Amino acid sequence: MRLSRYFLPVLKETPSEAQIASHRLMLRAGMIKQASAGIYSWLPLGYKVLRNVERIVHEEQQRAGHIPMLMPTLQSADLWRESGRYDAYGPEMLRIRDRHERDLLFGPTNEEMITDIFRSHVSSYKSLPMTLYHIQWKFRDEVRPRFGVMRGREFLMKDGYNFDVDYDSAIHAYNRHMVSYLRTYERMGLKAIPMRAESGPIGGDDTHEFLVLAETGESEVFYDSAITDLTFGDRDVDYDNREECAAIVKEWTTPYARTDDTHDESVFAEVPEDRQRRSRGIEVGQIFYFGTKYSEPMGATVVNDQGEHVPVHMGSHGIGVSRLLGAIIEASHDDNGIIWPEGVTPFDCGIVNLKQGDAEADSACEGLYHALRKKGLEPLYDDREERAGAKFATMDLIGLPWRITVGPRGLKNGVVELTSRRTGESEEMSPEAAVDRVAQIYSGT
Amino acid sequence: MRLSRYFLPVLKETPSEAQIASHRLMLRAGMIKQASAGIYSWLPLGYKVLRNVERIVHEEQQRAGHIPMLMPTLQSADLWRESGRYDAYGPEMLRIRDRHERDLLFGPTNEEMITDIFRSHVSSYKSLPMTLYHIQWKFRDEVRPRFGVMRGREFLMKDGYNFDVDYDSAIHAYNRHMVSYLRTYERMGLKAIPMRAESGPIGGDDTHEFLVLAETGESEVFYDSAITDLTFGDRDVDYDNREECAAIVKEWTTPYARTDDTHDESVFAEVPEDRQRRSRGIEVGQIFYFGTKYSEPMGATVVNDQGEHVPVHMGSHGIGVSRLLGAIIEASHDDNGIIWPEGVTPFDCGIVNLKQGDAEADSACEGLYHALRKKGLEPLYDDREERAGAKFATMDLIGLPWRITVGPRGLKNGVVELTSRRTGESEEMSPEAAVDRVAQIYSGT
Structure with a gap:
């Protein structure tokens, strides 16, 4: 691209509304423009990076054997009434009424919709294991949107859902996601640490968040410095191999690493003192195993190899695609501007x-x-x-x-x-x- | 891909709700699943074709020198009040109120938003010519959504906007779009005919629609059969060359080709009788020149080479990306199913x-x-x-x-x-x- 023919509206002034480096730099570098509170246009330079991040997510998901598809942004309220979440979700859900007075909502996540697709089309364990994912715009009506794309209202997310016939297989899906996420973030030049987390409104028995260390992070994190020495490299992982995936998960979950939600001082005290770290982090992804939480109420069952109808075991797994641009910049900039890792740079x-x-x-x-x-x-x-x-x-x-x-x-x-x-x-x-x-x-x- | 590991839920039964071939076949081939009236999930096979169509659109837009970016799905009502379209648009606009009682809308098109971006950042003719485009989900609250993705409510569209310092330059942008569209559709295996059309709610002095011939098309069309003999081939077009683009436009606009909106029997009668065709067509794109319709009320001006502030000349140019899948299938199927052109096939x-x-x-x-x-x-x-x-x-x-x-x-x-x-x-x-x-x-x- 020749700059004389490009649209790169860099700003000389530092925008006063931006409180953190990534927000400031994305505005100054002509990457984004605010359209409304927490809603952004992606100007050409920002769009290019967004596409690069998205491409890496697609490649790594497909490498792990997960199948891409696309669900719409708007969802019917009826589906959410089935799971009981329509009323439970609270004011962050953007509720919409169409011209025929039907209740819709701008999807903040897709557990109900994907479960509906699954139950309509799959009835046998022979179709499993299966993981479907999409990368789609979501909306959460934050009270105070801030920090640019880091806490926006309209945001791009990859969310994937695994369907498995039993617990063991679902835990392998969980592990497979953790492994593929480690590789994904590393390709973007990030050190993202999986940390044991509490489940949110999605619900879940087992869940890890991935956090990028940064002073401006919203979460307080506690970890053993040994974990930041780990690198994924270009290991040739067989994603079908349960033991291999489990071993990698063990490698990354053995050192202490927790957010303030799950932090336990007494366990942390066992980490050698010179390796104890207290810091802040930006959440860039989360994986959940939640078993039959949606499949039971919504009737998503399969016939297993004994001929019995059993509800499928599920999990959901998210990567904050648009938020990642903020996280990468928080982790990689200096006084003069952004420093893109080669994996995501808008121009080489x-x-x-x-x-x-x-x-x-x-x-x-x-x-x-x-x-x-x-x-x-x-x-x-x-x-x-x-x-x-x-x-x-x-x-x-x-x-x-x-x-x-x-x-x-x-x-x-x-x-x-x-x-x-x-x-x-x-x-x-x-x-x-x-x-x-x-x-x-x-x-x- | 191995089919045993894919999610391809083909249907044996013909779905009763589908009235036209493309809708029927997309459901039967496991490409889409209805989520709500006029809102679809793109199952893996459908998603692959959608991405292929999108990729061709991107490649041809960028070949023509147009710059990709991305605007959000939700827009502030205030922008639309500036142009006067908020009240004018009618019940097809999905109006939304957020938790702070601010009026938003799900964008049906983006003239206001792109004009706002332009006026915020561009002030000199030296930055022109410039064409920005994006491919984003839109919403139009059709009274009776039907024909599957052909007349859905949530749909994927490429919309591009040119900004030029004067009329001649804007007409070149118009021509450049027509040329790039001819090439785009041909790469998808389609014969899409540019037809003089009437302007809709976007407004415009000069506009052509692109129609694919198909019995199930919603528009009646009248044309000289000479136009269907034209092929674009792999001409090496210099998109900066005004004469070259104008000559190609002339080639395609000389034979009679109009929709019922602009059809003129007396002009049509001059076409040799054996070349007169009356048929039906599916609209898959439209280009508009509308001058200063938005730039004047919204104050999008530049300083020209005489030092004068002048409102920019604009046009908008759309391709119905999701609708194209329906159009391709209408144009290319038999009793046994779909026949994908090589350019867009989900698997080779x-x-x-x-x-x-x-x-x-x-x-x-x-x-x-x-x-x-x-x-x-x-x-x-x-x-x-x-x-x-x-x-x-x-x-x-x-x-x-x-x-x-x-x-x-x-x-x-x-x-x-x-x-x-x-x-x-x-x-x-x-x-x-x-x-x-x-x-x-x-x-x-």
């Missing part, structure tokens, strides 16, 4: 032309632009007639991890400059070498 | 194992499955223990354009059978040749 590499209009500089930039695209990369070429300082400031603000700087002086020696946004370190090299280096960096993502 | 090729459990047949199917995937294709392998007849019926119903049939008898002679869904013709060849043939068919899509 910036190209800064120090002397727009200079034939040689223009031609070198064009060459880099095409060479990067030919490697399957997406560069953002700042081809505006602006001072170098302004161009650098924009690139730092929007946080592309790599920048190639092109100027007449370097070109005389046949070199351009490759700069890391994270370290600030620069290296001079030929344009070809710069292209190869950037391609090499992204070859693993 | 089916594999039918005639004797599941036979070591040789199983191993040949596994070999084909992996070989196709290695070529970047997505096969659907029917690995269930079912009769051959049931497997063929499922494949015909869900409409994959190509099927490879594997059985012990053929394997003895080293061959499998490759069958075209469209023609029903089969050819025997080695498994390797079948894989190469299928890969070759898809290499152009």
Whole structure:
């Protein structure tokens, strides 16, 4: 993309309404614009990151064998009356009446709807195990929406639901989700720690939240520092293998890690003192096993291998897709702006032309632009007639991890400059070498 | 995908509520499930096609230089009061009140919101031309939702908005959209004819609808058969070239083609009689030029090259993404089921194992499955223990354009059978040749 043809409305002023870094930076970098309280438009740069996060979630869900589909945003109130949640949910549920005076609601989650789909179409254990998921816009009418996309009202979420014939199989689904989530967050450059949590209005006997450490997090967290040393890496997991998934879950759930809801000082005291950490965290996902809580009242049963009708065991598993953008920025920024991890960056590499209009500089930039695209990369070429300082400031603000700087002086020696946004370190090299280096960096993502 | 691990709830019975082929077939093929009147869940197979259609729309919009973003589903009523449409829109607008008694609405379209974004961030003609678009769920509270996704209430639409400094530039944007739409529909295997139309509640001086010919279409259409002979092919269009775009528009708008709204018998009579066609059509898109209808009341102005503040010229351009699935099926099915064009098919090729459990047949199917995937294709392998007849019926119903049939008898002679869904013709060849043939068919899509 050439910046002269893009819509990137960066702000020079720091917006006064934004209290935390991610909100401030998303507004300043022209990623979002508030439409109403807690409701945002995703401007082109923000939309690109949102799509990247969504793509990683899709890829990892499908790698784990989960099946994508899509449920609508609006739901019939009748389904929620069946489960008893229509009245129980409270004022966070946005209730709507259509022209025929039928009660609808903007879905805050989809347990009822997916259970209805399941009971309409599945009747035998032979169709199990099955996990269906979707990524759809949800609405929760927060009293005080704040912190930008971190606590918005309309938000994008992946929610997945497993259907299993018995407890053991459902626990494997739970474990499979935990494993796939570990991998998902790591691909986004995040350290997200699974912590034992309390169940909310969804209900559940077994549940973990995934928290990203950040000073601005809304939850207080307590953990053994050993857990932050764990990395998932590129393990080749067989998601059908119960023992393998259980072993990974054990690895991540053995060190103490809890939110204030479940924190137990006496257990925490057993962690070696130099490894005890008290901090704050941002919730970016949650997994639940809730057994037959919905399948029983809603009559979602299957015939098992004994010929008996049994209610299916279910769980639900969520990732806060839009919220993740805030969490990533909270975890990865500096005074000059955002620092995107390679996995989610909106453009792979910036190209800064120090002397727009200079034939040689223009031609070198064009060459880099095409060479990067030919490697399957997406560069953002700042081809505006602006001072170098302004161009650098924009690139730092929007946080592309790599920048190639092109100027007449370097070109005389046949070199351009490759700069890391994270370290600030620069290296001079030929344009070809710069292209190869950037391609090499992204070859693993 | 292995069918034994997929969720494909095909129906044997023809659902009584469905009046037209596409609705019937989408229900029978397990593509959708009604959630409420005019509101559907997209089951895995339907979701895959929806994503394919969406991907083609994205690719062609970006090829034309249009910039993707995303606006929320819910909008503030205040914006619509500014344009005067809040009261004018009528009962099709779903009006919502939140917990703080603020008026919201589920967006049926986004002229107001995009104009607000524009006026907040753009002030100079130097930022123009600019076209922003998004693909988002919309809601129109139809009195009688019917025909499945063809006339639903919650529907997925691409809507794009151009901003230009003057009339000529806005007309180029109009033409650019027409050209990109021609290419978009053709990639989906559709013949969509641009027809002069009347403007609806969006308002507009110049507007064309795109109609797919189908007996079940809601609009009556009149056209010169010369227009259906035109094909777009893989022309390498320079979307910045005004003359080139205008010439293509001229090519497609010269033959007579109008809906009943704008039909003129006296003009139609001038078409040679043997080329006069009266038929029905399904609207799958519409483009509008409406000048300063929104920019004036909402104060969306830019400074032009004379230093004057002028309201921007705008247009809006829509593609009915979810409705397209219905239109494609109306245009492409037979008594046995759907016939997907290669461009949008949910899976590229089916594999039918005639004797599941036979070591040789199983191993040949596994070999084909992996070989196709290695070529970047997505096969659907029917690995269930079912009769051959049931497997063929499922494949015909869900409409994959190509099927490879594997059985012990053929394997003895080293061959499998490759069958075209469209023609029903089969050819025997080695498994390797079948894989190469299928890969070759898809290499152009």
